[in-house]
Amino acid sequence: MTEPLLIVNHLAKAYGQTPVLEDINFTVNKGEVVALLGRSGSGKSTLIRTLNGLEPFQGGTLTFAGQAIDPTPATWLALRRRIGMVFQSYDLFPNLTVLANLMLAPVQVAHQPKAQAETAARTLLTRFGLAEFADRYPSALSGGQKQRIAIARALLMKPALMLFDEVTASLDPEMVHGVLALMTDLARADMTMIVVTHEMGFARKVADRILFLDDGRITADMPAEAFFTAPPTESARNFLASMTDR
Amino acid sequence: MSWSVIQASLPAFGAAFWLTLELAALGIAGALGIGAGVSLVQYFRVPGLHQVASVYVDVARNTPLLVQLFFIYYGLPGLGLKLSAPVSGVLGLIFLGGSYMAEAFTGGYNAIPKSQLESGAALGLSPRQLARFIVLPQGLTAAVPGLAANVIFLVKETSIFTVIAIPELTNTALDLIGLYYRSNESLLMLVVAYAIILVPLSWGLTQLERKVRHVTIGA
Numbered sequence: 001m002t003e004p005l006l007i008v009n010h011l012a013k014a015y016g017q018t019p020v021l022e023d024i025n026f027t028v029n030k031g032e033v034v035a036l037l038g039r040s041g042s043g044k045s046t047l048i049r050t051l052n053g054l055e056p057f058q059g060g061t062l063t064f065a066g067q068a069i070d071p072t073p074a075t076w077l078a079l080r081r082r083i084g085m086v087f088q089s090y091d092l093f094p095n096l097t098v099l100a101n102l103m104l105a106p107v108q109v110a111h112q113p114k115a116q117a118e119t120a121a122r123t124l125l126t127r128f129g130l131a132e133f134a135d136r137y138p139s140a141l142s143g144g145q146k147q148r149i150a151i152a153r154a155l156l157m158k159p160a161l162m163l164f165d166e167v168t169a170s171l172d173p174e175m176v177h178g179v180l181a182l183m184t185d186l187a188r189a190d191m192t193m194i195v196v197t198h199e200m201g202f203a204r205k206v207a208d209r210i211l212f213l214d215d216g217r218i219t220a221d222m223p224a225e226a227f228f229t230a231p232p233t234e235s236a237r238n239f240l241a242s243m244t245d246r
Numbered sequence: 247m248s249w250s251v252i253q254a255s256l257p258a259f260g261a262a263f264w265l266t267l268e269l270a271a272l273g274i275a276g277a278l279g280i281g282a283g284v285s286l287v288q289y290f291r292v293p294g295l296h297q298v299a300s301v302y303v304d305v306a307r308n309t310p311l312l313v314q315l316f317f318i319y320y321g322l323p324g325l326g327l328k329l330s331a332p333v334s335g336v337l338g339l340i341f342l343g344g345s346y347m348a349e350a351f352t353g354g355y356n357a358i359p360k361s362q363l364e365s366g367a368a369l370g371l372s373p374r375q376l377a378r379f380i381v382l383p384q385g386l387t388a389a390v391p392g393l394a395a396n397v398i399f400l401v402k403e404t405s406i407f408t409v410i411a412i413p414e415l416t417n418t419a420l421d422l423i424g425l426y427y428r429s430n431e432s433l434l435m436l437v438v439a440y441a442i443i444l445v446p447l448s449w450g451l452t453q454l455e456r457k458v459r460h461v462t463i464g465a
């Protein structure tokens with residue numbers, strides 16, 4: 001049974017006078033993994049950032065878990081507890097230890113008791129093979145370790161939807177695998193995910209569906225396998241060719 | 247160089263040394279307090295107050311301490327407020343230093359990358375929580391070099407106190423030159439006295455900067 005979690009309807013967004021997203025329509029069902037692809041500047045980051053209110057938008061509607069989103073600061077504040085996001089630049093808090101990074105939102109935002117938040121954080125660190133880093137500061141970690149901790153930090157809020165914006169793009173090649181493996185596990189565990197990525201192998205293997213963004217418009221929305229075996233537009237063909245050339 | 251002149255001047259220099267330290271410490275402590283308060287008022291754009299804070303910072307930064315001291319010591323009595331010279335000196339240092347410290351604090355808050363605030367917001371932290379857990383701790387750390395430079399600057403500014411006849415180091419040196427008609431000895435003692443204060447102080451502040459640096463690098 002498919003149950004829609006996020007419905008995007010006629011979304012439009014401009015930076016000043018310059019339109020960047022036009023008439024965006026798509027639905028993400030519970031448990032689905034959607035890869036958002038497109039060339040640089042096509043609007044992927046802008047789109048994913050409108051979905052948790054980091055970017056305001058000018059037209060269209062968003063519906064999350066059956067509720068129309070009234071895009072006020074208060075609404076977004078409440079919704080961000082249920083929509084996790086991980087960025088390319090990790091952005092762990094350098095003034096806090098790994099454990100404190102992980103516990104901050106559960107304690108301050110979700111009002112969990114400290115002991116409970118700490119147990120949850122340590123359990124997840126252990127699951128991710130990062131237990132030994134609990135008391136370190138982020139500056140003493142590798143990029144791959146930081147990014148896996150950033151993912152853990154978002155997951156500890158028990159989000160219904162996870163947004164990933166090129167989370168492996170800043171990593172050394174040997175670090176990429178560990179982060180993608182973790183995201184693959186998440187996908188298998190039925191986390192609903194929207195993933196902006198340049199990792200075509202990952203998109204093809206893990207994503208259920210591909211959204212292809214072309215100059216601010218979605219020009220393909222189809223099962224991943226179909227997109228990769230028969231890209232529907234010239235632009236998508238060229239994009240895939242340029243990605244496999246690298 | 248006359249050793250006997252130096253010996254004869256030592257008690258006066260000793261007293262001036264401690265007075266300079268005391269006035270500088272009071273002025274710096276006050277400036278840090280005012281600076282922290284003003285920077286917070288500006289950061290949170292506290293209605294009504296933040297415009298006042300901006301005017302204060304502009305006035306205090308753009309007038310010389312000399313003029314501020316004249317105003318406090320000679321001008322305020324005309325408005326019915328008569329203050330002793332040392333109190334006027336400390337108040338002048340706080341007035342001037344508060345604006346420099348406010349700018350250093352603000353510089354620290356502004357040095358925080360926008361992405362830090364966005365990743366905090368994405369976790370559901372409110373603007374107030376972002377300020378408390380991210381902007382303030384990281385901003386204070388980032389502000390340390392600027393604050394440290396201001397501490398050194400304010401210690402040196404105490405030499406201006408001589409114009410309202412506070413017997414601090416510079417004033418004492420000038421007095422002794424007048425008394426003995428020998429400038430080399432007094433100037434040497436003046437340089438040594440400032441060095442005794444400033445060299446260890448700037449060494450300590452550099453250590454502090456080193457210590458907090460890990461917080462601002464490599465998130």
Ligand SMILES: Nc1ncnc2c1ncn2[C@@H]1O[C@H](COP(=O)(O)OP(=O)(O)OP(=O)(O)O)[C@@H](O)[C@H]1O
Nearest residue numbers: 015016020038039040041042043044045046047166
């Ligand atoms: N804050 C901003 N102000 C103005 N224009 C912006 C802003 N952010 C992005 N843009 C523009 O909007 C368009 C889409 O940018 P966006 O970052 O969403 O693309 P992207 O698909 O994520 O690209 P990349 O793959 O390089 O990350 C680009 O033309 C970009 O220059």
Ligand SMILES: [Mg+2]
Nearest residue numbers: 044045046166
């Ligand atoms: Mg992008």
